[in-house]
Amino acid sequence: MGNETLTTRVNPDEITAIPVPVGISARHIHLSQEHVDILFGPGYELKKYKDLSQPGQYACEETLTVVGPKGVIEKVRVLGPLRKQSQVELSISDCFKLGIRAPLRDSGDLAGSASVTLVGPVGSITLKEGAIIAARHIHMHTSDAEKYGLEDGDRIYVRAKGPRGIIFGDVLVRVSDKFKLEMHVDTDEGNAVGLRNGDTVFAYKIHGHISELVK
């Protein structure tokens, strides 16, 4: 916040607002085959219910009950495909209800994350770790990243307009040729702003002035 930055003159045209569609992630569960076997029976195969917006990702017909020391949440959707390690993505509201303290994490970063119990039709399992609050992020195809000069791992600002307008800081950019341009927020974040699936938000690649952001 030195004078240097504050007195840099910026051409408004250099501040690129990248329109990004929003996907609101409700609580959900990714499972390993080992845990599918325990919860649904040995060799059980998850059934695809419908494709999700990210290529190759899908919602399954199966749901589970998530149990914590202070509460229970039923009918939590399982997503496919299988993962090496089971992961339960919850909102802060969910964590209050369950009575757990899950950390804010990027997907897949599970070391030391919260314990939670999953109950299925055949069996149950208490995960020692695996429950997280997923950090908001933008899925970006390699071609989008090149177009906008962004790299995997960048953290940028995103503005959601409207009567409850907001600027999200520290939005992780994830780049892959398997991704489709989309920002994922959780239900708390979506409801704080009043966002619906498919709404457009605006990502800013900021170097220098960002007064454009908060006008």
Next chain:
Amino acid sequence: MGNETLTTRVNPDEITAIPVPVGISARHIHLSQEHVDILFGPGYELKKYKDLSQPGQYACEETLTVVGPKGVIEKVRVLGPLRKQSQVELSISDCFKLGIRAPLRDSGDLAGSASVTLVGPVGSITLKEGAIIAARHIHMHTSDAEKYGLEDGDRIYVRAKGPRGIIFGDVLVRVSDKFKLEMHVDTDEGNAVGLRNGDTVFAYKIHGHISELVK
């Protein structure tokens, strides 16, 4: 967003960050005496449970069940003192659960707001209007407003720091000599950021550049 603003030079010292404690408002109900009579019985007097942070405001021992076309929320706290018109303040999450579409409103602005049913121990009433999503706001004592050069009705930016850092736009400033400095957000907004009661956020009186905000 013209060039004029973007090329204004600002002295960082002129950008005042006003530290403001946060209060997270869970869903709650304000009642008129007429509705107290219906819900709890004629002449019933609400019992104070505990004082709230704003002078003269208090939580009552009484709770009500709020009913919408798609769901029910039990044990919703009644706040005192009585008001001329009953008002039900809900989060967007609550509205999804109830199946109603309450508008985003400043407190007291109830014309055309949503209908909802309240059920008490003695009777029930369906409000034709009165259910709102309360717009976030800052209660500010007259002396604070004078100190910071703000006026009742101003809308400003507020930054919440932390790993889920955010900038709230359009935060209403409410000034009264009966108020104590405090920002009120609802549970969706609080949980989106991971705020707890008493956390400090930073309000910005912005005229011109606000690059300070998003660094």
